Amino acid sequence: MEHEHNTGRRIGGTFLSVENISLAFGGVKALTDISFDVREHEIRAIIGPNGAGKSSMLNCINGVYRPQQGTIRFDGQAFQQMDPHKAASMGIARTFQNIALFKGMSVLDNMMTGRSLKMHTNLFLQALYVGPNRREELEHRQKVEHIIDFLQIESVRKTPVGRLPYGVQKRVELGRALAAEPRLLLLDEPMAGMNIEEKQDMCRFILDVNDEFGTTIVLIEHDMGVVMDVSDRVVVLDYGKKIGDGTPAEVRANQAVIDAYLGVAH
Amino acid sequence: MLYRESGQFKTSYAADQQLFPILQDRIGVLTLLAVALVAVPLLASDYWLTAILIPFLVFALAALGLNILTGYAGQLSLGTAAFMAVGAFAAYNFQLRIPGIPILVSFALGGLTSAAVGVLFGLPSLRIKGFYLAVATLAAQFFIPWLLVKVSWFSNNSSSGVITAQPVEILGFVFDTPVRKYLFVLVVVAVMALAAKNMVRSAIGRAWMAVRDMDVAAEVIGIRIMQTKLIAFAVSSFYCGVAGALYAYAYLGSVEPDGFNLDLSFRILFMIIIGGVGSIMGSFLGAAFITLLPIFLDIVLTDGAIWLGLNLPSGTTSMAQLVVFGALIIFFLIVEPLGLARLWQIAKEKLRLWPFPH
Numbered sequence: 078m079e080h081e082h083n084t085g086r087r088i089g090g091t092f093l094s095v096e097n098i099s100l101a102f103g104g105v106k107a108l109t110d111i112s113f114d115v116r117e118h119e120i121r122a123i124i125g126p127n128g129a130g131k132s133s134m135l136n137c138i139n140g141v142y143r144p145q146q147g148t149i150r151f152d153g154q155a156f157q158q159m160d161p162h163k164a165a166s167m168g169i170a171r172t173f174q175n176i177a178l179f180k181g182m183s184v185l186d187n188m189m190t191g192r193s194l195k196m197h198t199n200l201f202l203q204a205l206y207v208g209p210n211r212r213e214e215l216e217h218r219q220k221v222e223h224i225i226d227f228l229q230i231e232s233v234r235k236t237p238v239g240r241l242p243y244g245v246q247k248r249v250e251l252g253r254a255l256a257a258e259p260r261l262l263l264l265d266e267p268m269a270g271m272n273i274e275e276k277q278d279m280c281r282f283i284l285d286v287n288d289e290f291g292t293t294i295v296l297i298e299h300d301m302g303v304v305m306d307v308s309d310r311v312v313v314l315d316y317g318k319k320i321g322d323g324t325p326a327e328v329r330a331n332q333a334v335i336d337a338y339l340g341v342a343h
Numbered sequence: 344m345l346y347r348e349s350g351q352f353k354t355s356y357a358a359d360q361q362l363f364p365i366l367q368d369r370i371g372v373l374t375l376l377a378v379a380l381v382a383v384p385l386l387a388s389d390y391w392l393t394a395i396l397i398p399f400l401v402f403a404l405a406a407l408g409l410n411i412l413t414g415y416a417g418q419l420s421l422g423t424a425a426f427m428a429v430g431a432f433a434a435y436n437f438q439l440r441i442p443g444i445p446i447l448v449s450f451a452l453g454g455l456t457s458a459a460v461g462v463l464f465g466l467p468s469l470r471i472k473g474f475y476l477a478v479a480t481l482a483a484q485f486f487i488p489w490l491l492v493k494v495s496w497f498s499n500n501s502s503s504g505v506i507t508a509q510p511v512e513i514l515g516f517v518f519d520t521p522v523r524k525y526l527f528v529l530v531v532v533a534v535m536a537l538a539a540k541n542m543v544r545s546a547i548g549r550a551w552m553a554v555r556d557m558d559v560a561a562e563v564i565g566i567r568i569m570q571t572k573l574i575a576f577a578v579s580s581f582y583c584g585v586a587g588a589l590y591a592y593a594y595l596g597s598v599e600p601d602g603f604n605l606d607l608s609f610r611i612l613f614m615i616i617i618g619g620v621g622s623i624m625g626s627f628l629g630a631a632f633i634t635l636l637p638i639f640l641d642i643v644l645t646d647g648a649i650w651l652g653l654n655l656p657s658g659t660t661s662m663a664q665l666v667v668f669g670a671l672i673i674f675f676l677i678v679e680p681l682g683l684a685r686l687w688q689i690a691k692e693k694l695r696l697w698p699f700p701h
Contacts, residue, residue: 111370139563166565178560179553179555190561193546193550193566194564199603203548206362206541206544218356222356
């Protein structure tokens, strides 16, 4: 069941690998010696109980946290510590567990901000709003409108995001990440707090992004049905350690994972 | 009924992204400009021009500068008056020490000097936020006027640091009468307001707001936080610097460093709080409120007392004016904490539907 969507989708070689990552905040060990890899065009899920270190892992990949040990290898380049700007310019985009939109700005402006790194006119031209700056604004507006179409949020494009309902905000945040045309998309609980219809929509968007744009996706999710359906491979973390890694079927049969997270039906 | 955009279809993104997408807004702005450029100079008395309209425009420009920093980029500052002082004194010194330099170049250089000083005092913003940053900018507010008095070179060795602005002359045309000064200030302020509006709807404005609203997310998108904050300080101080130069050259004529005190900084901060934080228009509304309302109240209270036949002791009306002014500020902040600009926006949204409720 988990591979129906990817017929015709080509999974490539290793795109991102994290090697022996350890991260501690003072005495608290958030991550201990974690290694796994992500292949190109793959959907890779990270699961585990609360406090297992899943979000910390994403934060290490895009440089918000600096791990004390280990290497992150992305697209052939090795980094001891990633830096957020470097990560963004190499094509890593992400969404946050607690929505981190720019609340005072419209949907459109939020998504235009997602394209910041692709805009290059200088301050002076921006103040005049002529020539290259005007052209650039229009060109990027066009690109952003494609994503607005794709996510079906046309009707709210001028609305300040603070006024939108939660499910739509989640969608806008995905849109802002997509606006950067990322090659690697990190999604931190994209479906948390959603009802079943919203979850289905979001799943469809994630699969479509992966299919149409070929974007590699790493996602954290607690809904096991979703994880089993959409992901190609799954990493399981518990107390900052890796306890399982493999296809959804393998992970589901893994005794350590069952003990720590999945549990058994009574 | 009049303010309705039905029938105005936008068929391109260019049409949607223009400055005023609604036809009525374009007509309104053009009318306002025409009134300000033609009708006001013809009709207004010298008192109105020199005591009301020129200071209103100068304060609006300073408020605009502070609004870029505080409203858009989210960095609280209490050093506005100090940056105005830098602009005024720098423009004076450029005029004084470089023979034959055009006045507008002096103003621009004054603004740039202020921008450099602003960046210097903006450096703490990289580590501290909010009220703590406000306290750090207080350093600028106390240090700069002190320095301008202490080092008499800045005021060309005049006593207590007073400078007398040179005449404003562009290509042989001297802006000496109130009407000419008013037009000069109006054009500078209008051009700079347009530039500010353009900045806040371009990439840099989005970067400022992104840093203001959620700095971690902005960083992950690839916005350089440090650079963005420092640009905000630079642009804001540039605006304040030019406002300071206009304050000296077109409004007061001669200024001293102590005139640019904390009281002035607070006044400008109140302007943006009442006008609307994060709104270009709010800067103008706030400046109008703070500069025009006391005069209006004064007239109303004095005439009202005469009309009612009350024989009030002198000073009562000015006291009453302060009381009413304070009460009005509190009233507006309770009714609409986001300022007059937000009230205006609500009014526009209502007007679009009027006379229907939905």
